[in-house]
Amino acid sequence: MKIKKTIIYFLLAVWALIVLFPFYWMVLSSIKSYASYAGEKIPKFFTTSPTLENYRSAFTAVPLARYFSNTLIFTLATTALMVIIIIFAAYAFARIDFKGRNLLFLGFLALMMIPNELVIITNFVTITDLGLRNSFTGLILPSVTSVFYIYLLKENFEQVPDELYYAAKVDGTSDLKYLFKVMVPICRPTIITVIILKVIECWNSYVWPRLITDDPAFYLVSNGIQELRENGLGRDNIPAMMAAVVAVSVPLIILFLIFRKKIMEGVSREGIKG
Amino acid sequence: MNVRMENITKVFPGRDRKSAGVTAVDNFSLELPDGKLVCLLGPSGCGKSTLLYMICGLETPTEGRIYFGDQDVTDIPSEKRGVGLVFQNYALYPHLTVKQIIKFPLENLKGDEKLSKEEMDKMALEAAKLVQIDGLMDRKPGQMSGGQQQRVAIARAIVKRPKVLLMDEPLSNLDARLRLHTREEIRRIQKETGITTIFVTHDQEEAMSISDLIVVMKDGVLHQMGKPQDVYDDPVNLFVAQFLGTPEINVFEGKVKDEGLYIGEDRVLEVRGVEDKDVFIGIRPEGFIVDDEGKLNCELKGINIMGRDITVLSSNGASKNVIRSIVSAETAIDSGSNKVRFNLKPHKTYIFDKDTEERIRFA
């Protein structure tokens, strides 16, 4: 029994090491000076003279700050728009009895199966034709709705007892006010989960921004990193590159550590839907 | 404000075009006087909630009109009718505090009616005091007992001084003692505010004990309305007679022949002015007098002595159920015998047409 437990812990620890090691390595490399890094014929697992110099060069040699603020704008705008749109849509499906509702909802569910890769081609053409390449509008528009999140929120809205709606009517509330003063606050946990998941998705998005922007003024962090690697800091300034990588990774890791429970719950809900 | 309903019918459409709709309320007309507490009474599914929802505007009648005083409110949306509603399960907003919940209806007032913050706070506190929850203003619904939540629901319903207060089985979630206590409270609050109140219940005892008037309905149809005691003493049909009273009224099959009422072979009562026919006979438990010479012969099944009363259980071929009669504790009954004989009190004995189940009056 004892032995079995020890083996289990050992194996879990091995996997934890594999997961954590790349993070350790990027932080470690980012605080080695360029000279000492380049001089290491055999990589060292620690450094005796840590430096923040690489962070300075990462932010000055390429417009990393710019990529950050672009990503922030993109993430906030996309998430905010999406949340409003899905709240309205989920409310309509959950609470309003209009003609064609069930059929329409079925259609929505069917859209959940459509992979992004299939529609991205036309979207690329559409956005290009509209002259929206290299603009935030072009970046944001295609991702401000999510059928899955509408579905998730609709399920949650439906759990709010009907009586509350009736009570609000008798209390003299309009539909819109009921939605934002009663439904939304009650379903706040789900909405927060959706927001966090969307933020993660936006922060990491790469393919669409890559297709739609070629002006570095509109690059997001993923594209920035890619750019950096191809022709940014010179192929071999690894420490500065790693400083950029750390800077890009840290915000999400902090977000994750704060909302660990919500994120993991939300993601496992995504699994349950299947 | 008196409330008047004229020929109200509500049909819920069926699931699809083929299946028939449900008629929840059927050609219902009624006038409720101002300032009274009226109980709407009927078995589960008879359309009480539907009727209530139509009065407060959450459902629209398929046919008929509803008036508050002289005003036709049928097409006025709920939020403009000036009604308060207490829900069966309270329907308190779970994310708000008691204070916020009570203020919620006030915050929705618009235009001339708009209130200042201070006025709202004052009115909310008044309403809370009336139902004695002013000490719990900062709690959320989840942190309160059923009885307390119930009172918050009442405070919310009365805070904007509604013209009509509607309550849909507000006591059904409470335990027996709290029920008893709360219904007295509701009575007190209604008297203090003088708001016309409609109270839905399927508990006839609750209805009898607090209301000025009771309205008995079944399958969406109005059967009888009147003062509780009047309806109890003078039911218009078999359903009303059976629905009111605990223990339930005893029902026999019998017939009228030569102005005499027969149960089996026993001619139990003289009924003048009634023609010969088959009838149902309803006898209230307190309508029996034990008498060795009594006209109704029954098999004695048991005796329960309960303080001042004795319940005599007996059976008779004309009654499907055990007959319960309640007699005073002084009555001498030979428990060793297997027979018991009763005489009947004429004013506690009702006869009903066997087909229509309508009451047949006799002198």
Place this chain on the structure above:
Amino acid sequence: MSKKTLSGVNGVATNISGWLYLLPALLFLIAFMVYPLIDVFIYSFEEGYNSASQTSFGTGGYNYAYILRDPYFLKTVKNTFILVIITVPISTGLALLISLGLNSIRALKRLFQTIFFLPYVTNTLAVGLVFMILFRKTPYTDGLVNMIIGKFGISPVDFIDGPYWAKMLVLSVYVIWIVMPFKILILTSALASVPDVYYQSARIDGTSSWRVFWRITLPMISPMIVYLIITGFIGAFKAYSDAVAIFGVDLNAAGMNTIVGYVYDMLYGDGGGYPSYASAAAIVLFAIVLTITVINLIVSRKATDIT
């Protein structure tokens, strides 16, 4: 059951307001999902469509014939299939092992769960760079991985610019590293939701833990495993940014391109401007994915019928 809808309040108005609330979502979905979905089929059958002049010479299967003869496309199909065949079974099996381990411990369980989930919230491109550096061999240094395998007497390999199988290995390792968090999470919650009574009654019957696993645990969580295998296939078939992260944007030069990469290359970039070829390739990809999913479903149905 007798769910009350709000039609009673005002029939016509609720009809209109229902659609009004949905309007924004509908507009976006139609513009960016429904229309593109139809359009991609049209594109794929338009011969020689040119996005600059917006003209084509006709309709037919030409685009499909073209890509199916294109050696670059065939190479991406081969790469993608190899990647799928390596990563799906390994990641699913490994995730199952780890979840079983997690489920049988108490102390440090949450810590482990948190750590194991970390790759899910990292930027694929950013962490890919780290993997690249760990595996890379340059004139100055053999890199960390080579240093480690050197200890076992294996001579250094350039995993990034070297032999095909070395590159495939790195890519597979990275893909597995990336997909593990989701699988572990789903399997741990599936395992946790197996009611304790089953284990208790098995213990009372004196069942060995091996048998408990095969006869109780596995059948109970098999729907989730099937789900993970199917989504794993779909995900791996769509691999792209992982490859870019490690080998850079010019995947054809590295010989590591994937089908999705081919789609994007046809659409945009140096060889781009051919939405018709891109569409045909995308549709071929989804025909493959759909077929594999259906086969998966049939096989798993059969398998559960037998047990």
